[in-house]
Amino acid sequence: MAAQSTVRRSRLSNRTREAITGYIFIAPYLIVTGVFLVGLLVYALYISFTDQTATFDRTFQFVGLSNYIEALTNTQFLTTLANVFWYALIVTTMQTIGAVLLAVLLNSKMRFKQFFRTIFYAPSVASSVVISMIFLLLYLRTGYINRLLGLVGLPDDTTWLNNADGLFELIIPGVERISNPFLRGPSVAWMAIMAMNIFTTIPTFMLMFLAALQDIPGQLYEAASIDGASKVYQFFKITLPLLRPTFVLVLVLSTIGTFQIFDQVAIMTKGGPDNTTSTPGYLIYTKVLGEGTTAAAGLGCAMAFILAAIIFFFTFLQRRFIEDQTQ
C-alpha cells in the first residue's frame, strides 16, 4: 500500500514537473506575444476610442466611436481604401495565376529543375528596398521599361511613377476625368507598382504550388491518359481541384500582404501622384509620425482596425468560398 502510494505520488509530481518545465520553455513566447501582440492590440483598441495624439503632450478624452466615423467619412482614407482594393484584387489574381502556371511549367520530369527553381526564386529573397530601388531605375522616363516598349513600337515617354491617370479614364473612350477614386480605377503609377510586385512575388507562391504539385500521385494522370483525357482536361479536372488547399493558402497570404502594402509606397512614390498610390498603411504611418502637429493616434488606430476588418472579411470569404466547393 505504502509503496503504491509513493509511486503514484512521484508519478503525479513528475507530471507536474513536466507541466512546469513546459511553461518555462514557452515563457519567452508567452511574454513576447502577451506584451507585443495581445497587449498592444488591447491598447490599440483603447486608443481608438480616444482623441490621443502620438506625442502625449496633453491629456486625452474618450470620444466614443467618433474616430471610426471620422475615418469612414475621411476622403483621404476612403481614397486609400479604393487604391488598396484595386491593388489587392489585381495583384492577388495575377500572381496566383502566374504562380500556378510557372509551377506547372516546372513540375515535370526535366533536367535543371533545381537550377530554374533557384533562378526564379532569387528575386524573392531581395528586400522590398532592393526591389523598389531597382524598379525606380527601370521606371525612369529614360529607363529600360520605356526603352523596351519603344523597341516594340509602343510609346516610350511615359513617366510611370508620376502619372495619375486612372485605368478607366484611359480605356473608356470619351471619358476625360472621373473624380471618384474607386470608379477611376488604379492610376498608371499604381499599376506600375502592381506590375513590380506581381513580378517579385510570383516565385514565392510558385514554390508553394510546386510543393503541392509534387504530392499529387502520378497514377492519377496515368489513369486519365489511358482513358484518353487530354492534358488540358487533366489540368482542369485533376490538378486544379487537388491544389485547392494551396489556393486558399496563397490567396489568404496574398490578401493579407497586399492590403497592407507599405514599403514600396514609402520608398517609391510617398503616396503620390495625387494620392493615387497612397495606402491605408502609409496613411496610418503618416498619422503616427504626424505631419506637423496633427499626430492623431486615435484616428490612426481606428483606421487600422477598419483595415483589419476588411482583410478578415475577404480572407473569410476566400476560405468559405473555395473550401465549400470541396463538399
Next chain:
Amino acid sequence: MATTLDTNKSAAQATAAPPWSARAGTALRYLVLFALGLLFFMPFIISFFSTFKTTNEILSWPPTIFPQEWRWSNWSETWNTTIPGASSNIFPRWLFNSIWLALVVVVAQLFFCSLAAYAFARLQFPGRDIIFAFMLGTMAIPSVVTLIPGYVFFAKLKWINTYWPIIVPSLVTPFGIFLLTQFFKTIPKELEEAALIDGASRFRTYWSIILPMARPALITLGILSFQGSWNNFTGPLLFLRKPDLMTLTVGLNFFKGQYVNDWPKLMIGTMFNAIPVLILFFVFSRYYVEGQASAGVKG
C-alpha cells in the same frame, strides 16, 4: 561552370530521345523557362552595371546596359560617403548595424523558438494545444494594427532611437516555433527516453539530443530570420532616426535627393543590401525551399 557542364549533358541526352514532337515540346519548354529566368534576373544585372556609371549616363536616353566608361571609384566614394551630422564612416556603419542586428535576431530566434517548439512537440502541459492553435491564429493578424500602439508604447519606454523596439518583439516568432515543432515531431522519441531514464533533465535532452538532430530545420529558420531582419524596413524606419543608428535599408534614403537621386550611390547601396542574401540563398537554396514548403503545410 557547373551549369555549362549540365547544359552539355542535357544536349547529349536530348539527341538520344526518340520522338520528334516530344523533343520540340521539350525544347520549347526550355526556351520559355530560359527566357523567364533571364527576365527574372535581368533587373539585378542591369542595376549592377549601373553602379559603374555616372548619374548623367544613367539618366541619358537611350539607356545603356554596359557603362560607357567604367567608374570603379563610385564604389569607394559610396563606402566613404559623409553625411552632415553623422560620424565619418557612415556607410560601413549602416552595414555593420544591419549585420549585428540580424545576428542577434537569428541567435535569439534559434534559441527561444526551439525551446518553445520542444515544449509543444514533446511535453505534456495543460492548455498546450489551445496555446498552439492560438499561436497559429495570431499569424493571420495584420501587423498594421499594432503599428501605432507599438510606437506610442516604445515612445513611453524611451525606446525610440534604440534597437530594443526592433529586437525584443522578434526574439521569438510563431512562424519559427511552428516550423521547428513540425520538425521535432519527426524525431524518434526513443533517443530521448534513454537519456531521460539515465536521469538527464528536460533541458539537457533538448540541448544535447534534439538540437543536434534538428540541424536542417535550425539552418532553415536561421536563414529565414536573418533574411527577415536584414530586409526589415518598417522597424528601422519607425524607430531609428539618427543616421548613426540606422541600418542599410533606411540609410539608403540619404542617397535619394529632393529632385535628383544620387543614382550610382543608390544602386551601390542596393547591391550591398541585395548581395549578402542572394549569396546566402544560392548557398542554402535547399533550405529556403524547405522553409517555404513547410509554410505551405499550415493551410
